Amino acid sequence: MLLVLEQCLNGLQFGLLLFLLAAGLTLIFGIMDLVNLAHGSLYMIGAYFAATFVAWTGNFIAGAVLALGATLLVGMLLEVIAIRPLYGRDHLDHVLGTFGLVLFFNELVRMVWGPAGLRVPLPDWLNTSVPVLPGLAYPTYRIAIIVTALAVAVGLYVLVMRTRLGMLIRAGASNREMAGALGVNIKLLYTLVFGLGAALAGLAGLMQAPILTVQIGMGENILILAFVVIIIGGIGSIRGAFIAAILVGLLDTIGRAFLPDLLRMMMTSRGAATVAPALSSMMIYLVMAIVLVVRPQGLFPVTTK
Amino acid sequence: MTDALLVIDGLTKRFGGVTASDGIDLAVPAGELHAIIGPNGAGKTTLIGELTGEITPDAGRIHFAGHDITALPVHARSRLGLARSFQITSLFNDFTALDNVALAVQAHSGHSFQFWRDARKDAALREPARGTLARVGLAGRENVIVASMSHGEHRQLEIAMALATRPRMLLLDEPMAGMGPEESVRMIALLRELKRDLTILLIEHDMDAVFALADRISVLVYGRVIASGEPAAIRANAEVRKAYLGEQDGQRDGDA
Amino acid sequence: MTAWLTPRNVVVAALLVFLALVPVYSALTANTFLMTLFTRIVILAMAATSLNLILGYGGMVSFGHAVYLGIGGYAIGILAHEGIGSGFIQWPVAIAASALFALGVGALSLRTRGLYFIMITLAFAQLVYYFGVGLDRYGADDGLNIYRRSQFVDPINLSNRTQFYYWCFVLLVASIYLTWRIVNSRFGLVIQGARSNDRRMQAIGFPTYRYRLICFVIAGTMCGLAGALLANHTEFVSPAMMHWTRSGDLIVMVVLGGMASTFGPLIGAVTLLVLEETLPILIKLVATPFAGAAASRAAEYWQIVLGPLFLLVVLFARGGINGLLESMRRD
Numbered sequence: 001m002l003l004v005l006e007q008c009l010n011g012l013q014f015g016l017l018l019f020l021l022a023a024g025l026t027l028i029f030g031i032m033d034l035v036n037l038a039h040g041s042l043y044m045i046g047a048y049f050a051a052t053f054v055a056w057t058g059n060f061i062a063g064a065v066l067a068l069g070a071t072l073l074v075g076m077l078l079e080v081i082a083i084r085p086l087y088g089r090d091h092l093d094h095v096l097g098t099f100g101l102v103l104f105f106n107e108l109v110r111m112v113w114g115p116a117g118l119r120v121p122l123p124d125w126l127n128t129s130v131p132v133l134p135g136l137a138y139p140t141y142r143i144a145i146i147v148t149a150l151a152v153a154v155g156l157y158v159l160v161m162r163t164r165l166g167m168l169i170r171a172g173a174s175n176r177e178m179a180g181a182l183g184v185n186i187k188l189l190y191t192l193v194f195g196l197g198a199a200l201a202g203l204a205g206l207m208q209a210p211i212l213t214v215q216i217g218m219g220e221n222i223l224i225l226a227f228v229v230i231i232i233g234g235i236g237s238i239r240g241a242f243i244a245a246i247l248v249g250l251l252d253t254i255g256r257a258f259l260p261d262l263l264r265m266m267m268t269s270r271g272a273a274t275v276a277p278a279l280s281s282m283m284i285y286l287v288m289a290i291v292l293v294v295r296p297q298g299l300f301p302v303t304t305k
Numbered sequence: 306m307t308d309a310l311l312v313i314d315g316l317t318k319r320f321g322g323v324t325a326s327d328g329i330d331l332a333v334p335a336g337e338l339h340a341i342i343g344p345n346g347a348g349k350t351t352l353i354g355e356l357t358g359e360i361t362p363d364a365g366r367i368h369f370a371g372h373d374i375t376a377l378p379v380h381a382r383s384r385l386g387l388a389r390s391f392q393i394t395s396l397f398n399d400f401t402a403l404d405n406v407a408l409a410v411q412a413h414s415g416h417s418f419q420f421w422r423d424a425r426k427d428a429a430l431r432e433p434a435r436g437t438l439a440r441v442g443l444a445g446r447e448n449v450i451v452a453s454m455s456h457g458e459h460r461q462l463e464i465a466m467a468l469a470t471r472p473r474m475l476l477l478d479e480p481m482a483g484m485g486p487e488e489s490v491r492m493i494a495l496l497r498e499l500k501r502d503l504t505i506l507l508i509e510h511d512m513d514a515v516f517a518l519a520d521r522i523s524v525l526v527y528g529r530v531i532a533s534g535e536p537a538a539i540r541a542n543a544e545v546r547k548a549y550l551g552e553q554d555g556q557r558d559g560d561a
Numbered sequence: 562m563t564a565w566l567t568p569r570n571v572v573v574a575a576l577l578v579f580l581a582l583v584p585v586y587s588a589l590t591a592n593t594f595l596m597t598l599f600t601r602i603v604i605l606a607m608a609a610t611s612l613n614l615i616l617g618y619g620g621m622v623s624f625g626h627a628v629y630l631g632i633g634g635y636a637i638g639i640l641a642h643e644g645i646g647s648g649f650i651q652w653p654v655a656i657a658a659s660a661l662f663a664l665g666v667g668a669l670s671l672r673t674r675g676l677y678f679i680m681i682t683l684a685f686a687q688l689v690y691y692f693g694v695g696l697d698r699y700g701a702d703d704g705l706n707i708y709r710r711s712q713f714v715d716p717i718n719l720s721n722r723t724q725f726y727y728w729c730f731v732l733l734v735a736s737i738y739l740t741w742r743i744v745n746s747r748f749g750l751v752i753q754g755a756r757s758n759d760r761r762m763q764a765i766g767f768p769t770y771r772y773r774l775i776c777f778v779i780a781g782t783m784c785g786l787a788g789a790l791l792a793n794h795t796e797f798v799s800p801a802m803m804h805w806t807r808s809g810d811l812i813v814m815v816v817l818g819g820m821a822s823t824f825g826p827l828i829g830a831v832t833l834l835v836l837e838e839t840l841p842i843l844i845k846l847v848a849t850p851f852a853g854a855a856a857s858r859a860a861e862y863w864q865i866v867l868g869p870l871f872l873l874v875v876l877f878a879r880g881g882i883n884g885l886l887e888s889m890r891r892d
Contacts, residue, residue, distance in 0.1 A: 035676050082869075085876050091675050092622050096816055097875040099809055104868025111862045220806065224687060227680050235676070281691040285684040292681045293669050357764065383766030391764075397757040408754050412766035417747040418775070424747040470765055 002136045007257045013142045015249020016149035020204040022229040022241040024197030030236030037098040040219025041105035046071040046202025047209040051118040060123045067206045075198020079191050117215035145207050228288040255280035310335040310504050316365035325351035327528035338505040340515045343525035349508050358382050388472035390463040392479045396451050403447035406434040409469035441465045457488040474504040481511045569886035573824045584723040600726050602834045604790045607733045609814040609826035611783035617820035620756030622679045624808045625686030629659045629781045631803030633788025638705045638798040648711030659785020667777035686805045693800030704799025741823050752776050819883025828882050
């Protein structure tokens with residue numbers, strides 16, 4: 001039972017991380033109508049920056065903040081230089097163009113940081129566990145991730161619903177031309193939104209860095225999951241992204257953890273050990289495929305003009 | 306009216322809080338040119354959508370040539386002989402005018418599961434296409450890429466596309482949209498000629514065209530047909546004047 | 562006659578002649594590496610040609626096309642592993658499996674459009690990839706060795722590298738020719754029309770879904786055959802062949818070479834793979850005298866220009882290399 005709870009917490013943590021990625025992705029798609037395959041690259045860059053800055057400053061928090069800032073800058077620079085020409089074009093052009101950017105970032109990272117993976121060590125004060133429940137000690141760091149991600153989620157909600165910028169974002173999302181006609185500086189708005197998305201991706205990357213190995217191509221694997229999330233949740237909907245991300249995070253984590261046991265009850269141990277990891281990875285894509293066929297607009301579709 | 310080619314019966318469509326089609330009843334007998342007019346937001350676009358099959362009505366039925374087409378997909382309606390032109394030009398921009406019309410001919414020349422022969426050398430497709438282009442006044446422009454053509458030519462090509470499918474009835478969605486006076490006169494002449502062989506449902510804002518061509522006119526306001534009858538009667542109808550004709554003076558563009 | 566002497570036609574003709582003569586050159590210089598490299602190029606050019614059918618002409622962006630390389634390849638690999646070495650069984654199975662899979666995936670995916678279609682093809686690609694990873698019996702992650710190439714009757718001997726190369730070359734040319742015929746046929750015009758303006762196609766009476774589906778199946782089948790060739794060539798299959806990034810490579814070839822053009826995929830495949838092999842060496846050779854160690858690094862990281870180059874092609878040279886060559890005609 002405690003094991004299930006622990007996996008649920010892991011699923012929640014992973015889901016929240018996915019939410020950070022998905023939120024940026026869905027914002028950018030909803031407002032700029034841009035499909036950004038390079039979003040995963042920003043996640044990767046965030047992790048690499050974290051590795052560098054944490055080592056450089058010797059301080060985890062300082063390193064993280066610097067990494068976040070650096071990713072934000074890279075994101076905005078990217079928008080101005082490479083993304084702007086893509087607005088208004090076919091989605092195919094977006095996919096192809098940003099795919100080129102993925103290739104670029106992978107090579108860039110290889111050039112600057114080398115082909116080997118990096119590790120980001122956790123400071124002692126984070127490398128502990130907290131007794132969440134009697135008998136269940138949960139890593140402090142993962143709790144920190146959950147808390148931070150939730151805080152960001154709340155912050156996003158406040159930003160989009162309660163601030164002037166958020167109002168502009170929503171206006172831009174529901175009627176691009178009108179917002180432009182009203183004199184909103186669309187160019188600046190787009191750069192800011194893209195930067196926000198990049199920062200969210202970078203945050204997810206740097207928070208994930210100590211848990212996984214920081215390596216080239218880490219962005220692509222999680223990017224696909226992020227797309228699954230926004231498709232299930234409904235493209236353009238942050239609320240949908242939140243719910244779908246938690247769902248996907250839980251499904252993926254619990255699936256990986258318990259599917260082998262479940263299958264072991266049904267087939268030979270060796271068979272289960274083989275099929276289980278593949279099946280649990282496949283499950284998410286099966287769900288996405290089903291959603292796409294049955295309800296392509298997602299769970300919380302957003303109507304835009 | 307059992308001999309009416311197109312019968313619309315109680316067509317209703319709601320989008321959230323807006324009722325775009327509010328129990329529309331309409332019958333168009335074969336050979337008639339029936340015009341639909343109405344102020345912006347009256348639901349004309351929705352009606353065309355429902356007739357062509359792009360929008361599914363919430364209630365009501367549509368009968369065409371004796372068939373109930375309410376649930377029929379878009380392409381099947383074309384096959385039955387119901388052709389449309391688009392208000393906002395919708396063509397194959399990277400292809401020539403001839404290619405465009407030949408495709409429309411091809412759609413109604415049996416199946417297209419032929420993988421080998423060059424379709425651009427198929428006289429059975431190219432000749433009728435040439436003929437249709439000539440009929441709408443685009444003879445000599447066959448090999449021009451659509452993207453390089455003028456707006457007026459696009460509107461002519463829209464009609465050609467619909468004609469090439471050898472329809473029984475045309476649904477024309479503001480064919481005169483964006484046309485200058487000279488082009489409009491030519492289009493009216495073309496429509497007058499087409500009227501002789503085809504049943505036409507014409508959605509238009511251009512009152513000169515409407516009163517010059519229509520056998521009957523229906524006025525659509527807030528999704529309802531508030532008046533339907535011969536042009537003279539419509540012109541004299543007080544309700545219609547109040548709701549629409551008055552505000553149309555001098556106005557030309559806009560969408561439904 | 563001179564109407565045929567356009568820059569593009571000259572380049573393509575030269576390329577084809579070159580490819581036809583690779584084994585001759587290889588024999589004369591006793592350089593087998595060249596033939597190995599170009600066998601791979603020819604096979605991938607065939608895969609790219611099949612992708613062009615749905616991507617370039619059909620507008621269907623599939624990030625799961627490399628899956629068919631895997632299906633074709635694994636058909637060979639699994640049958641060989643189980644003791645069935647006859648090409649007369651292996652190859653039809655490879656083709657049939659690819660066709661069936663394409664039918665299934667296409668039937669579901671083609672109900673979606675645009676971004677959703679891209680994502681669903683990605684999802685299916687991942688599904689198959691992870692399924693392959695889970696195939697313990699057939700090597701799982703590590704892959705499967707193929708100890709004997711497909712057996713046919715004498716004089717067909719695929720173990721003879723030169724003969725094998727020419728079989729691949731013939732199949733490549735046949736694929737290009739077949740694609741060309743399909744694209745200009747009634748069927749092909751429907752596919753192109755559906756890409757250009759699907760709404761219009763429906764309005765004039767085409768049920769575009771079924772045409773797209775058949776196109777998808779044809780493309781998948783052609784790629785499956787390329788997969789069978791690839792498996793014979795590398796004598797090895799692994800799930801990595803099917804990863805969505807491999808599909809990305811194919812997409813790069815098609816776009817770089819020139820979407821919706823007859824020889825674009827071939828040009829793209831040759832360009833990309835030749836550059837991959839030769840550019841580092843060239844850069845090192847040329848720049849070392851001047852720039853020393855920096856040249857070494859530059860040679861190693863040349864791929865970094867590929868990404869931005871690709872973006873530039875997408876933005877400004879939509880017709881790819883083929884388009885650039887064609888535009889030289891007007892001068």
